[in-house]
Structure formats: C-alpha cells, structure tokens
Amino acid sequence: MMGQNSTGQSSNPASPHYTDGIDPWLKGQYISFPMQPQNFDKVYGKTRLTLVPGK
Numbered sequence: 191m192m193g194q195n196s197t198g199q200s201s202n203p204a205s206p207h208y209t210d211g212i213d214p215w216l217k218g219q220y221i222s223f224p225m226q227p228q229n230f231d232k233v234y235g236k237t238r239l240t241l242v243p244g245k
Contacts, residue, residue, distance in 0.1 A: 192220040 194215045202208060214221075224233045 193223055194220050 194211055200208075
C-alpha cells in the first residue's frame, strides 16, 4: 500500500514535524506502508489492539 500523510502523523500544527510530508506530497512522492500480514510482527511489533463494537 502506498500513501502520503502530508501533515504528519499527529496532524498537529504545533508539531515541529507538521510540514515534513508536504514537499513529497506536492511532488507526488509516496511512501510504502508494509501491510503484508507476514511482516506485521517485524514492522509493527507483537502488540495488538483489537476494537470490538459495543452491544
């Protein structure tokens, strides 16, 4: 999966990294989001958060 988060992960204008992704976004440069299940533990660690709808 390819994408770009032009305003940074937090989208907080007060963050010093808020504009880090703007130039790549304007140039059409995208980053890879490794979404293959076999890579999850290596890339994201073994912690999981499972959201379950309320009843």
